[in-house]
Amino acid sequence: MKRLLSTLQKWHMLHFQGPCNAVTQRQMPLLVNKILQRSKATALQDAQSIRSKYQTDPVIIARPTKAVVDEQIDIRVENLLPNQAVTLHSLQKTEYGHLWESFAHYVSSTDGTVQVMKDESLGGSYTGCEPMGFIWSMTPDPEDTKKRRLMKTDASIPDIVKVSVVDGHILERAAVKLILADTEVERWHMAPGVRKVKVRQNGIVGNLFLPPGPGPFPGIIDLLGATGAADLRAGPLASHGFATLQLAYISHAELPYPTGYFGLTNDYFEEAYNFLNSHPEVAKDRIGIVGLCFGQYFTIKMATEIPKINPRCLVGVSGGHFSMMKNETGFAHHCLIEYNAKKPFDTNIPVATKHFLLPILDKPDRILQVGKIRCPLLLIAGEDDQSFPAVEAAADIERKMKEAGNNHLLTKISYPGAGHIIEPPFFPLNKSSKIQIPTMKTKFYQLWGGEPKAHAYAQEDSWKRILEFLKQHLAVN
Amino acid sequence: MTRVLSPLLAWHASLSKQPFMAAAMQRIPVSLSWAAHDRRTQGPASQRTLTTSQVAPVIVARPTRALSDDKVDIIVENLQPNQPVTLYAMLMTEQKKLFESFAHYVSNKDGTVQVAEDESLGGSYTGCEPMGFIWSLTTAPETPSGLRVRKEDVTTPFIVHVSVFDGHVFERSPNKTALAVTEVERWFMAPGVKRVKVRQNGIVGTLFLPLGPGPFPGVMELWGGAGGLNEFRAALLASHGFATLVVAYTNHPDLPYPNYYIGVSDDYFQEAFHFLQNHHQIAKDRTGILGHCIGQYIALRMEIDMPNIRPRCIVGINGGHYWPVDGKTGYIFEIITKKLMNTQQYTEDNPLCMKPFMTHLLNKPSCHLDVGKIRCPILLFSSEDDQAFAAKETSLDIERKMKLAGNSHLLTRVTYPKTGHLIEPPFAPVTPVSFSPIPGIEDKVWLAWGGEKRSHAHAQDDLWQRTLSFLNQHLVLS
Numbered sequence: 001m002k003r004l005l006s007t008l009q010k011w012h013m014l015h016f017q018g019p020c021n022a023v024t025q026r027q028m029p030l031l032v033n034k035i036l037q038r039s040k041a042t043a044l045q046d047a048q049s050i051r052s053k054y055q056t057d058p059v060i061i062a063r064p065t066k067a068v069v070d071e072q073i074d075i076r077v078e079n080l081l082p083n084q085a086v087t088l089h090s091l092q093k094t095e096y097g098h099l100w101e102s103f104a105h106y107v108s109s110t111d112g113t114v115q116v117m118k119d120e121s122l123g124g125s126y127t128g129c130e131p132m133g134f135i136w137s138m139t140p141d142p143e144d145t146k147k148r149r150l151m152k153t154d155a156s157i158p159d160i161v162k163v164s165v166v167d168g169h170i171l172e173r174a175a176v177k178l179i180l181a182d183t184e185v186e187r188w189h190m191a192p193g194v195r196k197v198k199v200r201q202n203g204i205v206g207n208l209f210l211p212p213g214p215g216p217f218p219g220i221i222d223l224l225g226a227t228g229a230a231d232l233r234a235g236p237l238a239s240h241g242f243a244t245l246q247l248a249y250i251s252h253a254e255l256p257y258p259t260g261y262f263g264l265t266n267d268y269f270e271e272a273y274n275f276l277n278s279h280p281e282v283a284k285d286r287i288g289i290v291g292l293c294f295g296q297y298f299t300i301k302m303a304t305e306i307p308k309i310n311p312r313c314l315v316g317v318s319g320g321h322f323s324m325m326k327n328e329t330g331f332a333h334h335c336l337i338e339y340n341a342k343k344p345f346d347t348n349i350p351v352a353t354k355h356f357l358l359p360i361l362d363k364p365d366r367i368l369q370v371g372k373i374r375c376p377l378l379l380i381a382g383e384d385d386q387s388f389p390a391v392e393a394a395a396d397i398e399r400k401m402k403e404a405g406n407n408h409l410l411t412k413i414s415y416p417g418a419g420h421i422i423e424p425p426f427f428p429l430n431k432s433s434k435i436q437i438p439t440m441k442t443k444f445y446q447l448w449g450g451e452p453k454a455h456a457y458a459q460e461d462s463w464k465r466i467l468e469f470l471k472q473h474l475a476v477n
Numbered sequence: 478m479t480r481v482l483s484p485l486l487a488w489h490a491s492l493s494k495q496p497f498m499a500a501a502m503q504r505i506p507v508s509l510s511w512a513a514h515d516r517r518t519q520g521p522a523s524q525r526t527l528t529t530s531q532v533a534p535v536i537v538a539r540p541t542r543a544l545s546d547d548k549v550d551i552i553v554e555n556l557q558p559n560q561p562v563t564l565y566a567m568l569m570t571e572q573k574k575l576f577e578s579f580a581h582y583v584s585n586k587d588g589t590v591q592v593a594e595d596e597s598l599g600g601s602y603t604g605c606e607p608m609g610f611i612w613s614l615t616t617a618p619e620t621p622s623g624l625r626v627r628k629e630d631v632t633t634p635f636i637v638h639v640s641v642f643d644g645h646v647f648e649r650s651p652n653k654t655a656l657a658v659t660e661v662e663r664w665f666m667a668p669g670v671k672r673v674k675v676r677q678n679g680i681v682g683t684l685f686l687p688l689g690p691g692p693f694p695g696v697m698e699l700w701g702g703a704g705g706l707n708e709f710r711a712a713l714l715a716s717h718g719f720a721t722l723v724v725a726y727t728n729h730p731d732l733p734y735p736n737y738y739i740g741v742s743d744d745y746f747q748e749a750f751h752f753l754q755n756h757h758q759i760a761k762d763r764t765g766i767l768g769h770c771i772g773q774y775i776a777l778r779m780e781i782d783m784p785n786i787r788p789r790c791i792v793g794i795n796g797g798h799y800w801p802v803d804g805k806t807g808y809i810f811e812i813i814t815k816k817l818m819n820t821q822q823y824t825e826d827n828p829l830c831m832k833p834f835m836t837h838l839l840n841k842p843s844c845h846l847d848v849g850k851i852r853c854p855i856l857l858f859s860s861e862d863d864q865a866f867a868a869k870e871t872s873l874d875i876e877r878k879m880k881l882a883g884n885s886h887l888l889t890r891v892t893y894p895k896t897g898h899l900i901e902p903p904f905a906p907v908t909p910v911s912f913s914p915i916p917g918i919e920d921k922v923w924l925a926w927g928g929e930k931r932s933h934a935h936a937q938d939d940l941w942q943r944t945l946s947f948l949n950q951h952l953v954l955s
Contacts, residue, residue, distance in 0.1 A: 057953065059718065065667050066542035160668065182689050184668035191541050192636060193660030213640065213658030241535055475532040 058180040060165050066158070066186040068239050070425045070463060072131055073185055075116040077165050080108040086180065087124065087166045088116065089173075090134045092159060096148050100138040100428055102126070105169040114165075124171060126453060134163060135187075136456040138428040147445065149421070149433035155189035155209070155231035156196060187426075189235035196235075199245065202271045205254045206247040207231065208279075209238035215281035217243040218312075218474035220288050221272060221302075223295030226250055226260070226324070226332035227435055233290070236424045240467055242474070243282045247272050249298065250332060260438040263329045266306050269298065273309045286474050290315040290466070293388060293420065294332055296379075297323055297368070304372040313473035314373070315466055317380045318420050320393030321368045321400075322360045333437045333444075340440055347440075350432035350447035352386035361389075361396050370397050371404025378411045378469045380462045382418030386449030390420070413465065418458030419450020425460040534656040536641050544716055545635065545663040545709070546903045546941055548608055551592040553641050553657065556584040562656070563600065563642040564592065565649070566610040567617075568635060568906075574624055575617040576906060578602070578610055581645040590641075599645065602931060611637060611663075612934035614906035618648065623825060623912025623923060626905060631712040632672060634662040663904075665709045667716035672708075675722065678748045681731045682724040683708050684756070685715030691758030693720040694952035696765050697750055697788075699772030701796075702809045703913070704728025704737065713902050714767075717945055719952065720759045724749045726775070727809060740806050746779050750786050763952045765790040765853075767944070770866060770898070771809070773857075774800040774846070781850045790951035791855040792944055795863055795898050797871040798846040798878075799838045810915065812838075817915075828910045828923035830864040839867055839874060848875050849882025856889045856947045858940050860896035864927035868898070891943060893936035897928025903938040 058079045067073050080086060088104040102125035106114045117131040125137035140147065152159070164182035190196065193212025199205070206229070211217055220242045222234045228251030234244040248255060249269075250262045257263040276282055289311045291299030296319025302309045326334050335356045336345075345351055360366055379397065381390035394412050401407035415422075421430045429452045434443035532555040539550045556562060564580040579600035582590045593607040601613035614637075616622045628635060640655035666672065669688025675681070683706060687693055696719045698711050704727035711723035725732060726746070727739045734740035754761045766788045768776035773796020779786045801812045808814075813834045823829045838844060857875065859868035872890050879885040893900075897909055907930045915922045928936075 064540035064543055064547070066540070066662070066664065068541060071540065179690075184688055186542075186668050188542065191660070192662045193638070193658065211658075212638070212660050214654045241533075471532060 058165060060163065060181040060183045062163060062183050062185050065184070066188060068191050069159075069187050069189055069236055069427070070239075072117075073135075074131070075134065075163065077106075077108070077114040077116075077181065078112065080112040080114065080165075080180070082108060082110045082112050084108045084112065084167075085169050086114065087168065087170050088114070088121075088134055089164045089166050089170075089176065090138060091162045091164075091173075092138060094148070094150055095153060096146070098144050098146065098148065099141045100150060101141070101173065102134055102138040102428075103171050104134055104137070123169065128453075130453070130456075132426045133456070135161060135426045136428050136459070137452055147432065147434040147443075149227070149430045149435070150428055151230050152189055152232050152235075153230050155235035158186040158188045161185045161187060189231060189239075191239035194235065194238045196231075199275065200254065202275065203268060204247070204272050204275055205229075205252055206245050206272065207234065208276075209234045209244045209246065210281055211238050211241050211243065215243070216283035217241060217281060218286045218288070218470070219276045219279070219282040220244045220290055220470065220474075221276060221311075222246045223249065223289070223291040223298055225293030225295055225319075228252060228259075233292070233424060237290070237470075242288075242470060243276070243279065245272060245276045250294070258438065259436065260333060261329075261331050262325060266301075269302050270306055270308055273302070273306075273311075283474075285310065285312070287311055288313045288315065288470055288474050290317070290470075291319060292317045292422075293319045294324065296320065300368050300370060300373070300377075303375065304369050311375055313375050313469065314377045315380070315469065316377065317422050317462070317466075318382060318385055318388060318390045320357075320388065320390065321370050321397050322357075322363075322366050322393070324357060324360075331438055336437055336444065337439050340437070340444075345440075345444060347434075347442045347445050350445045352447045352449070354386055354389050358389050358392065361392065367396075367400075370400050371406060373401070373406055373409060376409050376411070376469070376473055378466065379413070380422060380466070381412075381414045382420060382422055382450060382455070382458060383414050383416045384418060384449040384451060384454070385420040386447045387420045390414075411469070413462065415454065415458035415462070417451040417454025419455050420448040421450075422455075422459055422462055425463045426456070427459060429455045534641060536639060536657040536659045538639060538659050538661045541660070542634070542662040542664065544667055544713065545665055545905070546713055548593075548904075549611075549661055550607070551610070551639060553582075553584070553590040553592075554588065556588040556590065556641075556656070558584060558586045558588050560584045560588065560643070561645050562590060563644065563646045564590070564597075564610055565640050565642055565646075565655070566614060567638040567640075567649075568614055568626070570626055570635075571629055572627070574620045576614040576620070576626060577617045577649065578613040578615065579647055580606075580610055580613075600647065604931070606931070606934075608904045608934070608938075609931075610639060611904045612907050612937070613930060621912070623908075623910060625899075625908045625911050625913075627707070628665060628709045631665040631708045634664040637661045637663060665712040665716070670712065670715045672712070675752070676731060678752065679745060680724060680749045680752055681726075681729050682706065682722050682749060683711065684720065684722045684753075685711050686720050686758060687715050687718050691720070692760040692763075693718065693758060694763040694765070694789075694948070695719065695753045695756070695759040696721045696767055696948065696952070697753050698723040699726065699766070699768040699775050701770030701772055702727070702737075702801075704809075710767075710902050714948075719948060720753070720756070722749065722753045737810070738806075738808050739802055742805060743778075743783055746775060747783055747785055750779065750788070763789055765792065765948060765952055767792040767794075767948075768796055769794045769900075770796045771800055772796060774798065777846050777848065777851070780853060781846050781848070788853055790853050790947065791851075792858075792947060793855065794858045794900055794940070795860055795866060795868040797839075797866065797868070798848055798875055799841070799844050799871075801835055801838070810834075813915065823923045825910060825912075825923055828864075828925035829915075830925045830927075832864055832867050836867050836870075839870060845874075845878075848878045849884060851879065851884055851887060854887050854889070854947075854951055856943070857891070858900065858943075859890070859892050860898060860900065860928065860933075860936065861892055861894045862896055862927040862929070863898040864925040865898040889947070891940070893932065893939070895929040895932035896936040897926040897933055899926045899928075900933070900937055900940055903941045904934070905937065907933045907937075909933070 104121040105123040126133040165180045167178040195210045197208040229248035234246035237244040289299045296316035379394045432447045437444045566578045568576045580597040581599040602609040640658040671686040673684040706725040711721040714721040766776040773793035859872040
């Protein structure tokens with residue numbers, strides 16, 4: 001919505017409404033200069049008198065109000081006093097009912113506007129010019145004891161973020177005295193037209209996300225980490241034109257294994273690949289596999305150990321080429337269970353588990369044969385990953401592929417300051433959360449790592465690169 | 478900036494219409510390799526994929542979900558260079574009626590079509606019309622023609638399927654599959670807007686409250702003689718920050734009067750206006766009235782004849798200061814129905830214009846409202862091609878009377894050429910003619926509303942912007 005009159009015009013109208021309102025064209029520029037030379041204090045006085053005469057209420061405008069999760073949202077606050085200190089407060093209620101919020105300190109321009117896309121935040125949850133910082137800098141309520149990870153289990157329901165402008169610079173909800181304006185923003189995981197199909201056949205457990213249209217679409221098998229399946233990435237991938245099969249392989253109610261236990265064989269993944277490949281809306285033999293963390297292990301495994309699976313490309317995020325389990329099957333967090341049995345963890349402080357897994361790199365029989373990879377591989381790792389040695393694993397993969405002679409297929413990107421959970425852009429950083437580990441009585445407090453700003457940059461950049469990579473290799477004629 | 482057809486493109490376009498299209502298409506690979514060469518020497522690879530792989534065409538709409546008065550930017554990429562394509566939009570309304578539109582574009586040498594900048598060469602609209610694919614939606618061949626697009630449930634969006642077909646087509650055919658498809662959602666309620674059903678004190682209406690604690694400026698909205706309760710404009714106004722109460726005064730099952738009979742008295746409108754003013758989230762002295770057609774007459778009557786009602790401003794669209802009812806209550810349009818002999822003679826090509834039936838009232842000052850008594854700013858919109866009502870002449874008469882009375886400084890009058898009677902929120906599909914029930918007659922009749930599609934669509938957009946500015950200026954800023 002356009003603002004009718006600028007502060008300057010209002011000032012003119014205020015002062016020149018009398019009989020002397022015939023201001024000549026020659027005099028106008030002089031007056032303008034005079035106005036510009038005014039000190040800040042008098043400008044504020046004038047503005048206040050204008051404000052009291054016209055009573056303009058502050059307004060916050062978000063465009064678009066409903067967006068897909070990787071779309072940028074433009075936030076603008078108008079009709080403030082000039083140089084007014086305000087806080088942009090975002091609030092989101094998770095699926096579990098917990099509150100995540102962020103505070104950003106802005107000072108309005110002389111026009112009384114704040115443009116989040118261009119202005120710099122002076123403090124709070126983020127500083128500097130960060131157009132989407134009001135989303136990715138959200139942190140959980142300090143009083144929250146459950147410490148659950150911010151996840152998305154049902155992609156068809158949008159995330160509703162309440163964005164409000166509060167007077168003054170504040171850092172907590174209790175300090176909110178005067179809300180000047182507020183609005184709601186919806187973030188959807190599925191673009192309009194994306195269809196979610198539940199897949200429960202041939203033993204496969206998963207969700208298939210199909211883009212709108214007749215197809216054929218390039219296919220993707222999306223594997224998440226050891227904490228189980230969620231609708232996190234498949235919806236946004238489908239919104240970009242990929243038919244994505246979100247495949248559950250661990251910790252799912254409909255898989256016949258206890259939580260945290262991996263018991264499937266290679267047949268399961270072969271079935272999933274065949275299902276996707278033979279789907280009428282999926283382009284045949286144009287399938288890629290994307291894996292996060294533990295999922296990356298299976299991504300590489302599918303490409304190297306299952307001959308019937310021929311992916312066109314592979315993407316691995318924050319994972320490795322070795323299994324965390326004892327054998328082919330077992331508990332995913334086997335290492336942690338062993339250590340906990342010897343010396344129980346203190347579940348009140350977040351634990352970095354990266355070093356527990358490093359010795360595995362010295363055991364060649366536990367490592368997948370990356371030399372057998374025949375398709376392009378993109379590896380993404382966060383250098384501040386505290387839960388998994390992603391950077392070291394990626395370096396080892398590169399070394400082994402150099403020895404085998406196929407390292408021209410490898411693209412390796414590491415992000416300084418990024419943690420373990422690298423998600424689609426603008427998702428708040430999950431720095432640590434409590435997860436359920438089998439045989440542990442209380443929940444294990446896992447440290448994932450990451451520094452908010454660097455992690456947000458990593459999410460944005462890696463998403464772009466992943467989409468480019470997938471489009472380049474899975475292009476349909 | 479709009480692209481103008483180059484001779485080369487025209488050559489391609491003309492070829493594609495020939496029966497020997499297959500032969501013509503064989504010549505295209507030559508230009509393809511040129512294009513491939515162009516791509517290879519062009520900009521950073523991060524902006525585009527490598528040329529060695531061909532990518533499927535993709536259609537991207539931004540934003541995918543928007544308010545129905547927001548503009549949508551559509552870009553089609555990865556086509557062949559200079560490829561003739563059809564942008565096809567399809568909407569299935571709640572009443573299960575299909576509406577579609579076709580627009581013929583030719584991609585540029587990059588294989589891209591940018592609907593916001595490129596020109597349509599034919600189809601449902603021509604020229605550079607970024608939102609033409611929505612406002613030119615007309616009934617599909619299998620849907621009975623003469624229907625209007627109506628949103629009954631404003632809590633759900635309109636889902637418009639936008640797809641790209643190869644070649645220039647004028648109709649949907651089962652043999653052709655789309656090159657790419659996307660969906661665009663058009664919402665009427667922004668996130669946070671609340672819809673409240675109002676059935677108290679005899680009022681039949683719906684109240685839409687914006688997000689927040691308030692107090693909000695209030696708007697009372699009144700529709701025309703067709704009656705019923707159309708909520709979509711009120712929902713949009715609330716999405717822009719105005720608490721809006723849309724009130725039904727005729728033709729509603731909850732009103733205890735027969736169809737097309739206006740039986741409500743002045744008290745009814747007073748109740749409604751006071752309900753709006755006294756609402757705890759609405760600023761008492763910042764309420765205005767917006768009226769379309771007969772609703773405009775009621776708005777003026779509220780300001781002039783009812784001393785308890787002091788609106789802050791009035792917006793009137795294609796209405797008058799007289800109405801086709803004898804007295805305060807009665808059957809609407811009895812004037813028309815009495816004189817209407819035979820409804821069968823009116824067809825789609827020769828529809829009934831209601832305008833001449835009421836022009837005699839324009840020359841009867843005794844049944845006009847005394848517009849000299851208006852005390853608040855008033856914005857009047859009228860269409861020059863209004864076939865249902867003499868809107869332009871009436872607004873001229875209102876201006877003349879207000880000049881004589883000395884309060885014409887309160888009046889802003891805007892006329893739109895080539896625009897018809899039904900001016901609705903922007904980008905709503907335009908209907909110059911519809912097959913509708915006429916108040917008082919059992920059968921449906923082909924009615925003419927007037928207007929040429931493109932001018933009407935632009936008028937809708939312009940009217941909406943002016944209305945929002947006007948309401949903002951008088952209900953918020955002052």
